[in-house]
Amino acid sequence: MYNLFMPATPGSPEPGDTHGLWADLHCPGSTPAETTFTVLGLPYDGGATIRRGARLAPERLRRWSHHLTPYTEDRTPLSAVSICDLGNIAIHDPERDFPLVRQRIATLPNIPILLGGDHSVTIPILQAQRLRYKDRRFGLLWVDAHPDLCDSFGGSPLSHACVLRRGLEVGIRQEDVCLVGLRSWEAQEIDLIENGGMHVYPMPLVEERGIQQVAAEVCKALAVCDAVHISLDIDCLDPAYAPGTGIPEAGGMSARQVLTLLKSLVGLPLVGLDVVEVAPNLDPSEATVFAALKIIMEFIGVVSRGIP
Numbered sequence: 001m002y003n004l005f006m007p008a009t010p011g012s013p014e015p016g017d018t019h020g021l022w023a024d025l026h027c028p029g030s031t032p033a034e035t036t037f038t039v040l041g042l043p044y045d046g047g048a049t050i051r052r053g054a055r056l057a058p059e060r061l062r063r064w065s066h067h068l069t070p071y072t073e074d075r076t077p078l079s080a081v082s083i084c085d086l087g088n089i090a091i092h093d094p095e096r097d098f099p100l101v102r103q104r105i106a107t108l109p110n111i112p113i114l115l116g117g118d119h120s121v122t123i124p125i126l127q128a129q130r131l132r133y134k135d136r137r138f139g140l141l142w143v144d145a146h147p148d149l150c151d152s153f154g155g156s157p158l159s160h161a162c163v164l165r166r167g168l169e170v171g172i173r174q175e176d177v178c179l180v181g182l183r184s185w186e187a188q189e190i191d192l193i194e195n196g197g198m199h200v201y202p203m204p205l206v207e208e209r210g211i212q213q214v215a216a217e218v219c220k221a222l223a224v225c226d227a228v229h230i231s232l233d234i235d236c237l238d239p240a241y242a243p244g245t246g247i248p249e250a251g252g253m254s255a256r257q258v259l260t261l262l263k264s265l266v267g268l269p270l271v272g273l274d275v276v277e278v279a280p281n282l283d284p285s286e287a288t289v290f291a292a293l294k295i296i297m298e299f300i301g302v303v304s305r306g307i308p
């Protein structure tokens with residue numbers, strides 16, 4: 001058995017850092033059983049076809065998490081929650097390593113926050129979450145420019161364009177999936193999108209109805225679920241907000257729209273978040289990394305507000 005975990009990246013502060021790892025929410029030496037969230041990095045981008053770099057995201061996200069404060073933007077203190085950052089799981093060969101990722105996440109006792117990686121890392125994440133809630137009704141909020149419903153892409157069923165299709169195969173019901181922000185389609189995805197029974201909110205519809213209305217509809221659709229996972233591809237954002245991603249797709253969501261959507265989810269049984277496709281090498285300003293961090297912290301805030 002080779003060592004699954006890379007040496008713990010979770011870091012010691014550097015000169016100039018204003019806070020500890022994850023805005024001081026990470027408790028050094030803690031275990032997942034003692035904390036609200038487990039952070040795991042999945043630094044793999046072999047599921048992307050071009051413009052790689054998402055493997056670099058976990059390190060950059062952690063680095064700049066030292067400059068966040070433990071409050072939401074609405075000044076909710078995050079002192080009631082805590083994080084155990086377990087470091088990264090090294091992925092070299094998805095066929096061999098994805099099952100190990102699935103195993104690791106499936107046994108977590110708290111709420112995982114997964115740092116991609118390209119979107120293919122969400123394949124074992126969805127499998128694991130499905131296992132954790134196998135006897136319950138499992139819902140999925142998919143925020144992405146793309147539905148990732150291809151059966152196979154570039155010759156691979158484990159491509160970042162096949163993620164949701166693989167999720168449906170492990171028993172996620174189409175009526176329990178909400179997709180928000182879509183604006184690009186492959187031919188093999190159209191039938192499922194139009195006739196599959198998923199709740200589909202392409203970007204033009206988001207503009208037409210307004211994000212608050214869409215968020216209300218998403219909440220209503222997912223309220224029947226016992227557990228809700230969020231998979232957020234940073235390319236849901238317009239490239240103006242997040243240029244550092246493999247396939248920037250113009251006409252996307254604003255950072256404000258994404259935050260409004262997330263903050264509307266208070267009360268839903270949120271059980272996990274993955275943030276994928278952040279490619280720090282493609283955005284020298286690192287605004288994309290900071291956008292991802294803002295999303296992660298507001299997710300933490302939403303969960304925190306749901307804790308009595």
Ligand SMILES: [Mn+2]
Nearest residue numbers: 119144148233
């Ligand atoms: Mn995607």
